Amino acid sequence: MLTLAWLVALLVVAFALAYVNASGVAWTVALAVALGVAWGASLLPAWLALALTVVFVLLAIPLNVTALRRKLVSDGVLSAFRKILPPMSQTEKEAIEAGTVWWDGDLFSGNPDWNKLLAVQPPTLSPEEQRFLDVETEELCELITDWETTQVHRDLPPKVWQFIKDKGFLGMSIAKEYGGLGFSGYAHSQVMTKLSTRSGTVAVSVMVPNSLGPGELLAHYGTDAQKRHYLPRLAKGLEIPCFALTNPTAGSDAASIPDYGIVCWGEHEGKKVLGLRVTWDKRYITLGPIATLLGLAFRAYDPDHLVGDKEDIGITCALIPTSHPGVEIGRRHMPLSAVFQNGPNWGKDVFIPMDWIIGGQPMLGRGWRMLMECLAAGRGISLPSSATGMAKLAVRATGGYARVRTQFKTPIGKFEGIEEALTRMGGNLYMMDAARALTATAIDIGEKPAVISGIAKLHITQRGREVVNDAMDIVGGKGICMGPSNFLGAAYMQLPVAITVEGANILTRSLIVFGQGAIRCHPYVLKEMQATTEKDRAKASADFDAALFGHIRFTLANMARTLVMGLTGSHFVSVPRSVSPATRRYYQQLTRFSAALAFLSDISMGTLGGALKRKEKLSARLGDVLSLLYLCSATLKRYEDEGRQSADAPLMHWAMWDAMWKAQGALEGVLSNFPNRVIAAFMRRFVFPLGRPYQVPSDKLGHKVARLLLEPSATRDRLVAGSFVSKAADDPVTLIEQALVATLAAEPVEAKLRAAIKDRRLDAKLPPGAGIDALAARAEAQGIVTAAEVQAIATARELTAKVIRVDDFPQDLGTSGLRPLEYGRAAVEASNSSIVDQVAA
Numbered sequence: 001m002l003t004l005a006w007l008v009a010l011l012v013v014a015f016a017l018a019y020v021n022a023s024g025v026a027w028t029v030a031l032a033v034a035l036g037v038a039w040g041a042s043l044l045p046a047w048l049a050l051a052l053t054v055v056f057v058l059l060a061i062p063l064n065v066t067a068l069r070r071k072l073v074s075d076g077v078l079s080a081f082r083k084i085l086p087p088m089s090q091t092e093k094e095a096i097e098a099g100t101v102w103w104d105g106d107l108f109s110g111n112p113d114w115n116k117l118l119a120v121q122p123p124t125l126s127p128e129e130q131r132f133l134d135v136e137t138e139e140l141c142e143l144i145t146d147w148e149t150t151q152v153h154r155d156l157p158p159k160v161w162q163f164i165k166d167k168g169f170l171g172m173s174i175a176k177e178y179g180g181l182g183f184s185g186y187a188h189s190q191v192m193t194k195l196s197t198r199s200g201t202v203a204v205s206v207m208v209p210n211s212l213g214p215g216e217l218l219a220h221y222g223t224d225a226q227k228r229h230y231l232p233r234l235a236k237g238l239e240i241p242c243f244a245l246t247n248p249t250a251g252s253d254a255a256s257i258p259d260y261g262i263v264c265w266g267e268h269e270g271k272k273v274l275g276l277r278v279t280w281d282k283r284y285i286t287l288g289p290i291a292t293l294l295g296l297a298f299r300a301y302d303p304d305h306l307v308g309d310k311e312d313i314g315i316t317c318a319l320i321p322t323s324h325p326g327v328e329i330g331r332r333h334m335p336l337s338a339v340f341q342n343g344p345n346w347g348k349d350v351f352i353p354m355d356w357i358i359g360g361q362p363m364l365g366r367g368w369r370m371l372m373e374c375l376a377a378g379r380g381i382s383l384p385s386s387a388t389g390m391a392k393l394a395v396r397a398t399g400g401y402a403r404v405r406t407q408f409k410t411p412i413g414k415f416e417g418i419e420e421a422l423t424r425m426g427g428n429l430y431m432m433d434a435a436r437a438l439t440a441t442a443i444d445i446g447e448k449p450a451v452i453s454g455i456a457k458l459h460i461t462q463r464g465r466e467v468v469n470d471a472m473d474i475v476g477g478k479g480i481c482m483g484p485s486n487f488l489g490a491a492y493m494q495l496p497v498a499i500t501v502e503g504a505n506i507l508t509r510s511l512i513v514f515g516q517g518a519i520r521c522h523p524y525v526l527k528e529m530q531a532t533t534e535k536d537r538a539k540a541s542a543d544f545d546a547a548l549f550g551h552i553r554f555t556l557a558n559m560a561r562t563l564v565m566g567l568t569g570s571h572f573v574s575v576p577r578s579v580s581p582a583t584r585r586y587y588q589q590l591t592r593f594s595a596a597l598a599f600l601s602d603i604s605m606g607t608l609g610g611a612l613k614r615k616e617k618l619s620a621r622l623g624d625v626l627s628l629l630y631l632c633s634a635t636l637k638r639y640e641d642e643g644r645q646s647a648d649a650p651l652m653h654w655a656m657w658d659a660m661w662k663a664q665g666a667l668e669g670v671l672s673n674f675p676n677r678v679i680a681a682f683m684r685r686f687v688f689p690l691g692r693p694y695q696v697p698s699d700k701l702g703h704k705v706a707r708l709l710l711e712p713s714a715t716r717d718r719l720v721a722g723s724f725v726s727k728a729a730d731d732p733v734t735l736i737e738q739a740l741v742a743t744l745a746a747e748p749v750e751a752k753l754r755a756a757i758k759d760r761r762l763d764a765k766l767p768p769g770a771g772i773d774a775l776a777a778r779a780e781a782q783g784i785v786t787a788a789e790v791q792a793i794a795t796a797r798e799l800t801a802k803v804i805r806v807d808d809f810p811q812d813l814g815t816s817g818l819r820p821l822e823y824g825r826a827a828v829e830a831s832n833s834s835i836v837d838q839v840a841a
């Protein structure tokens with residue numbers, strides 16, 4: 001009996017030590033004490049006690065004496081690692097090492113420091129940034145309509161381009177000292193979000209010069225002369241930039257571009273200078289067809305050793321004026337009818353001087369690192385903002401539409417089927433916007449969050465697509481038939497652009513989020529990998545030893561924490577006192593998920609090694625858990641930052657439950673598909689010791705979320721904050737907003753009519769073709785409703801008729817004998833006149 005108690009106590013102590021990530025010395029002391037007790041109280045047969053003591057001494061001495069431990073254990077493991085680790089190319093190494101680790105490191109640690117996240121100041125705008133958003137950005141939105149842009153001009157109209165240049169939209173992220181606006185990442189994100197609620201074309205056109213491209217690269221790596229010359233010109237729109245990386249044979253695998261430049265002597269402006277003879281073939285390049293400045297990525301070679309020993313110098317970025325002889329540029333692609341300028345460019349044996357390399361000759365071959373380090377702005381700000389903008393447009397307009405559109409004498413938004421889709425839209429948008437703001441904030445506090453920006457790009461654009469897809473289903477035929485009064489079709493068509501660019505989503509999910517996250521965010525893996533390539537053997541041995549034993553303790557800690565939190569439902573996890581009581585449990589549950597992720601990741605990496613990279617379905621699911629943890633953290637932070645708005649709580653709760661349910665599904669996906677079934681069964685016991693506890697968000701909660709989308713409120717305003725509503729009376733979104741207010745005002749009057757009919761005070765029989773207006777007039781004559789109330793019904797009817805109207809065009813869609821531009825204009829005129837006629841009728 002005593003022996004059993006000793007054994008149980010030993011296990012409990014071992015678990016406790018693992019749980020708190022105790023040092024090697026603490027383990028040694030605890031085991032020594034346990035053995036001492038066993039000897040003292042004669043708990044074990046003498047031979048067994050002796051055997052255990054010998055094993056203990058044989059292990060304790062080498063493991064506690066660093067020099068011995070390294071010689072006997074770590075050095076052996078290090079050389080095994082060197083043999084089995086798959087070789088890493090320079091470009092892979094640079095991609096993995098680029099950027100910084102921030103909150104993602106905490107989420108991967110198994111024990112996130114929530115105080116660290118909550119201490120981050122909520123993002124704000126300076127008065128100047130706020131003014132730009134309220135004035136210039138509003139004006140720009142008012143200047144364009146997606147229909148005219150895409151169907152009439154097939155480009156932004158010239159006056160819009162001029163406005164964009166004059167007001168500094170192309171230089172938002174260029175520092176003030178160079179004539180730019182010097183905006184924060186958050187301000188840039190707010191502008192992009194608002195523009196995207198109006199037109200994808202204008203958003204993309206403004207996006208490119210402000211994200212990964214010449215401006216960003218020059219600001220970080222340009223020589224002083226390059227910065228002084230180009231940045232003011234870019235800020236004022238005197239130069240239109242583009243950045244060309246993608247080649248027909250190298251899309252996702254961009255590091256394999258075959259475009260090349262040979263270092264050689266050549267002639268430039270009448271002088272013999274050192275430079276490169278460049279040959280390239282690029283496609284899909286945004287702003288390319290109208291660019292005056294081509295940022296070009298190619299691989300530099302130096303076969304004659306004119307600049308050094310290396311022949312293959314590596315990827316290099318240059319800035320080439322598009323007027324330079326040999327640059328072929330101007331033709332266009334037609335990206336999903338978004339009509340932003342996008343096209344191919346190419347050149348053969350074009351000589352460029354060395355000082356056209358961004359950063360000059362010293363930056364030859366450093367292009368890939370430059371690109372990887374600057375990716376965060378595009379991935380973390382531009383694309384998440386544009387997807388959020390489109391989702392805001394969809395939620396605002398579709399929520400209103402679902403209230404004013406009736407079928408079966410009921411607003412369609414009140415049917416449970418539609419409610420389900422509206423719920424997803426609201427919950428997704430709340431979470432997307434939270435993650436967008438947090439990611440921009442991270443960039444503003446100086447992070448270059450490589451993994452987080454990948455997560456933001458992937459999940460916000462993915463959810464944006466889901467929101468717009470749901471909206472399309474709700475709006476029905478009205479979303480499908482294109483024309484000036486279709487508020488959704490353009491976003492639906494254009495969203496795949498955000499899914500594809502800056503790391504296509506499938507690739508980002510399968511290869512980047514976990515592939516890079518597991519190495520960068522893990523506290524020890526990168527250190528272990530770096531030790532395997534360290535040339536100084538003593539340093540390699542010391543670094544690897546520290547990382548290896550830290551890693552072992554880390555794995556044990558997360559194993560113990562995963563089990564304990566699974567058994568206790570994570571009820572005992574400490575949570576910052578400052579958080580809302582309504583969200584306390586979420587912090588505890590996310591900590592549990594974090595420990596489970598760290599535990600599964602370590603076992604997966606430990607047992608599958610390099611093969612995990614090819615097991616994309618497994619690593620994508622592990623990445624999903626990391627991503628969902630990030631989205632949930634952002635959601636909780638938003639709730640706190642916005643002052644715990646209780647009216648918004650259904651959005652927050654739905655988003656959290658949905659994400660936790662999905663995270664549980666991702667963990668289950670890993671466990672069910674793990675190749676080694678014995679290890680899978682072992683991991684399952686730790687991760688879900690009492691079964692799977694998380695459920696889908698309840699229908700009752702979903703109902704509350706959907707209702708928030710169906711009528712104006714402060715919550716709806718916060719949800720769609722920053723979205724544009726035109727002052728033009730015939731704008732489809734403006735009409736929906738007006739119709740929504742009018743419908744809500746008419747509803748009590750309609751209720752009065754129904755009550756009067758029920759009490760037989762009002763005869764409901766009407767002549768054929770007569771509608772509610774006639775009934776209201778009869779009720780007014782009988783003194784049941786007032787003239788103002790009759791007018792409320794008439795206004796609601798009139799506005800609703802405008803909202804549900806669909807554009808129609810002549811038989812030939814106006815194409816016969818007309819060029820495309822005129823066809824579009826004819827279509828607009830035809831459709832406008834049809835609206836006017838119908839309203840008049």
Ligand SMILES: Cc1cc2nc3c(=O)[nH]c(=O)nc-3n(C[C@H](O)[C@H](O)[C@H](O)COP(=O)(O)OP(=O)(O)OC[C@H]3O[C@@H](n4cnc5c(N)ncnc54)[C@H](O)[C@@H]3O)c2cc1C
Nearest residue numbers: 243244245246251252284285286335501502504506507510
């Ligand atoms: C409208 C538009 C604008 C663009 N603007 C620019 C620009 O300004 N400058 C520029 O240089 N480029 C630009 N691009 C190029 C863009 O970055 C590429 O389209 C993108 O990198 C994907 O390459 P791809 O289209 O060749 O697809 P592919 O690389 O052929 O990929 C096809 C599919 O395979 C998936 N995939 C590939 N590898 C893997 C893998 N290992 N695991 C799982 N899935 C994988 C991808 O996710 C994708 O779903 C633009 C593209 C478009 C469409």
